Every structure is written in structure tokens, then in C-alpha cells.
Amino acid sequence: MHDQSAANDSSEGSQTHGMEGSPADERSGPSRFSDSGTPGQPQEGGAKSTYNILVVEDDPTLATLETDTLTAQGYTVVTVHSGELAITTLHHAIPDLVVLDLELTGEIHGWDVLQALRSLASIPVLITSSSASHARLYMRERGETRLTLDHLPKPYPLQALLKRIQRMLPISPAH
Numbered sequence: 001m002h003d004q005s006a007a008n009d010s011s012e013g014s015q016t017h018g019m020e021g022s023p024a025d026e027r028s029g030p031s032r033f034s035d036s037g038t039p040g041q042p043q044e045g046g047a048k049s050t051y052n053i054l055v056v057e058d059d060p061t062l063a064t065l066e067t068d069t070l071t072a073q074g075y076t077v078v079t080v081h082s083g084e085l086a087i088t089t090l091h092h093a094i095p096d097l098v099v100l101d102l103e104l105t106g107e108i109h110g111w112d113v114l115q116a117l118r119s120l121a122s123i124p125v126l127i128t129s130s131s132a133s134h135a136r137l138y139m140r141e142r143g144e145t146r147l148t149l150d151h152l153p154k155p156y157p158l159q160a161l162l163k164r165i166q167r168m169l170p171i172s173p174a175h
Contacts, residue, residue, distance in 0.1 A: 051169050054095040055079045056086040056113060057128070058104050066099060069158045070165070083108025087116045094121045097169055099161070102129035124168040126161075127151045 053075050057063035060081065067079045078095065080086045083104045090113075098117060102110030114125060130153060152164055 050074060050076050051096040052076045052078070053165070054086070054089060054098045056081075056083070056098065056104070056110070057101045058082060058106075059101070065158065066161065069162065073162060075165075082106050083110065083113045086113045090117055090120055094123060097124045097126065097165060099126045099128060099165070102127055102131070102134070122148065125149050126164050126168060128154055128156070128161075130154045 053070055055063060055066050055070070055077055057066060057079070058081050063079050063081060067077045070077045078089060080089055083106055087108065100110050100113055104110050104113070110127065110129070117123070117125065125148070127149065129151070150164055150168060152160060
């Protein structure tokens with residue numbers, strides 16, 4: 001069972017749910033979230049280890065809802081509220097999947113985070129935004145499939161979020 005309490009790390013606006021250990025040294029490159037000290041725990045059926053998800057969402061209410069929902073399903077979740085914190089987090093550890101709001105406030109937007117992530121790793125990303133056309137165009141231009149990059153238009157029911165994540169996770173290279 002995962003710890004449901006949030007523990008702030010040294011960066012304001014970042015929450016960790018069910019994850020212990022310190023980030024990897026930046027000089028050695030990003031590690032997997034699962035390498036950070038949390039042993040894998042069986043999911044339903046006991047076949048798979050816990051998946052690690054990074055939620056990048058600047059709306060605190062939605063971020064809490066997504067994080068609580070995913071944690072209740074047995075996922076290890078790290079939540080950040082800005083593009084800057086997302087990129088910093090990705091340089092320390094690579095999750096199995098990223099839920100990414102494209103419409104982040106601040107100087108670094110969701111597209112910047114996606115570009116930084118793709119330079120580090122090829123993992124599934126679920127984009128959340130109210131605009132579908134830019135996401136679909138990006139997917140076509142880059143040759144991404146719905147298994148590596150998908151779009152969930154806001155607003156969405158949390159059940160739709162869970163279904164998309166469950167469909168995307170089996171392709172994660174760590175599992």
C-alpha cells in the first residue's frame with residue numbers, strides 16, 4: 001500500500017506520493033523513478049511492478065484530483081506544478097509515463113517539457129489540454145502513435161484518464 005501523504009521536496013510546488021529516496025546525481029544522468037529506492041509492488045493480479053507517473057499540472061485542484069485518483073489505483077505519483085519543475089524532475093529521474101498539461105503558466109510551457117523529455121527518453125506521454133488540433137498535428141509530424149503520445153481533451157472524466165494510462169503503460173520500456 002502506498003503512503004497517501006504528500007511530502008514536499010526541496011522544490012516548492014512538487015509533491016511525492018508513495019516514493020522514497022533521493023534523486024539521482026545529475027552528472028550520472030537521469031535514473032528511472034523505480035531506481036530511487038521504492039521496491040516494486042504487485043498491481044492487480046500481481047504480475048507487474050508499480051508504475052511511476054509524473055503529473056505536470058498547474059491547476060492545483062485538478063493536480064490533486066489526478067494524483068489522488070492515480071495513487072488510489074496503486075501508481076507511484078510525483079506531481080509538479082510548472083514546466084520548470086517538470087524539466088528539473090525529469091533530469092533527476094525518468095518515470096514510466098507523464099501526464100502533461102500543455103497549457104502551463106510560466107515561461108516553460110507543456111511543449112517545452114515534451115521536447116526536453118523526448119531528448120532524455122522515449123516514454124509514453126498523455127497530453128491534457130483543451131486544444132486537440134495542435135496535439136494531433138504534432139503526433140502526425142513526429143510519427144508518434146497513440147501508445148507513445150496521446151491527447152485527452154479537458155475537461156475529462158477521471159475514468160477516461162485511467163483508461164488511457166492503462167492502455168499506454170504496457171509499452172513502457174521499464175516493464
